[in-house]
Amino acid sequence: MQLEIQDLSKTYANGVRALKSISLTISQGMFGLLGPNGAGKSSLMRTIATLQEADSGSVRLTGLPVDSYTPERLDVLTQKDAVRRVLGYLPQEFGVYPRVTAEAMLDHIASLKGIANSRERKEIVEGLLQKVNLYQVRKKNLGTYSGGMKQRFGIAQALIGSPRLIIVDEPTAGLDPAERNRFHNLLSEIGENTIVILSTHIVEDVTNLCSDMAIICLGEVVATGDPNDLVAGL
Ligand code: ADP
Ligand code: ADP
Secondary structure, three states: OEEEEEEEEEEOOOOOEEEEEEEEEEEOEEEEEEOOOOOOHHHHHHHHOOOOOOOEEEEEEEOOOHHHHOOOOHHHOOHHHHHHHHEEEEOOOOOOOOOOEHHHHHHHHHHHOOOOOHHHHHHHHHHHHHHOOOHHHOOOEHHHOOHHHHHHHHHHHHHOOOOOEEEEEOOOOOOOHHHHHHHHHHHHOOOOOOEEEEEEOOHHHHHHHOOEEEEEEOOEEEEEEOHHHHHHOO
């Protein structure tokens, strides 16, 4: 599976040119998108996640087996449907319903993602809660969670349905070092046959976790390659 981004451009209504003909090929494994604030990372992530349209250019996910798309056939799905079906997205800032428990929220999302059998949902939800180390607090309301707990909850939420493409936007902002480490370990446990895109302005996030990267600045890709080579040259 590969994500192919070609000549993607986006200018907002206020005239900001957030993406200027971005082209990138992203393969399985962890890919770091490094850039300062305002570089266009979130704009690119939202476009890949089909939450926003670019003005021109394309995003294509190639090489998925057709049977990932059952019951519909691949050829009747649009690329947008296909991406949504295999996507897990953890946005930079996401709200939680403060008076809903983690367990109930994940169960709800699982049913939205089409997992109809409640026993199957329970199994998936409990497995994810254990994975992100929130099982003990699964019956607490989300409003009582710390920043780090919310981020881990976000990862659990993004992992429902075993997505093949996971987008994580600036995940460690506001986390203390211990929570950051925990979050990094969690990310590196995500399966190898998955594309994980990690958007961040923190160089160490990328050098510690990613096998491939791009640097973006003012809406343009300025370098791509192995993180250790690229960062050594900074
Ligand atoms: P579009 O050009 O896609 O129509 P808008 O300018 O209408 O986008 O803004 C869409 C949303 O993004 C609004 O909620 C707006 O508050 C927010 N927004 C506007 N400007 C910025 C900015 N500079 N950075 C981040 N978000 C912004
Ligand atoms: P990053 O995620 O790297 O911080 P963004 O994609 O959020 O970058 O922003 C890129 C540029 O586009 C910035 O100048 C930002 O202010 C602007 N921008 C982002 N979202 C919007 C929006 N919805 N409307 C108008 N301008 C925006």
